[in-house]
Amino acid sequence: VEEYNEIARHYRIKETVGSGGFAKVKRAVHLPTGETVAIKIMDKVALGADLPRVKTEIEAMKNLHHHHICRLYQVVETSRKIFMVLEYCSGGELFDYIVQRDRLSEIESRAFFRQIVSAVTYMHYLGYAHRDLKPENLLIDDEQNLKLIDFGLCAKPKGGMSDQLYTCCGSPAYAAPELIAGKSYMGNEADLWSMGVLLYALLNGFLPFDDDNIGMLYRKIKSGKYDTPDWLSSESLILLKQLLQVDPKRRITVDELLNHVWITKEMGVPVEWNSKYQTSVLDDDVVTEMSVHRKVSRETMKAELEKWNYDYLTAAYFLLLKKKTSGRPVRLQMTL
């Protein structure tokens, strides 16, 4: 019980909304603001060798502030547990959304795919590769926006994107040929292959390379051959061919993807990958509410917030800011 005290002070924990491998994710209410959040709960002992993955995810999420990336609000570590307080996505996984509809129209696939391209381009420009892109790791929020999750495998090679990566990882059906061949590979190039598998899944409702036997699956991936159902438009086929290029050096790059003819069709504009979030300057209204509430000067509150400790102050700041951007009153309801 004492493991939960710190979290229980500011959150009312509700039902489990998902679990993946070594983590359980629960819906919760942030009591001071009334906002709903998701809390990813991990047991350090059960994590075992996976503990570094969690540290990788936490460090990456502290640097990734983008409207199509699930936001990290707070981290609480106790002797036995790690809690990550995250942005809540009420619409569940993109995976289930596709399954429920069999497949998506080209229009809807394009709307979602543009959001994925925006998030992945932003990561690549910051020097990160996700390395586990799949519909299970894309959640839908209450405004039909996609939010990317699970940065446990993402890599920020020391020497930037040019550094090669070696660890084989991610989910086989979405893994690039060069990655499963055990060769050294470029994280961003492998992400583009996975986006090809994702686009195929959006448009068809099934995977381009699939087999219960892992050996057969690898052979299909390395062949680069996949079915092309007759509902696919010619522009879709062209883009799929450019993403699912077995030779990573011939694969399309994110820069070519941003204004690709399929991507801009009906939309007229290229994908905007810059973040809509402004994190360098603190929001005045939020600072005022928090400093008044805490009975400290604005300067003191600003200095505390600018440490970005991802503690209860960071969480209160981000959640009050989210209330403000959603047009709700910037008010704290109870003691911080």
Ligand SMILES: [NH3+]CCCOc1cc(-c2cn[nH]c2)ccc1C(=O)Nc1ccccc1
């Ligand atoms: N496939 C997703 C299962 C639910 O997982 C999450 C849900 C939310 C979520 C739910 N609502 N809003 C956010 C936020 C984060 C995760 C997550 O990171 N899951 C996970 C990833 C890797 C290993 C173990 C667990």
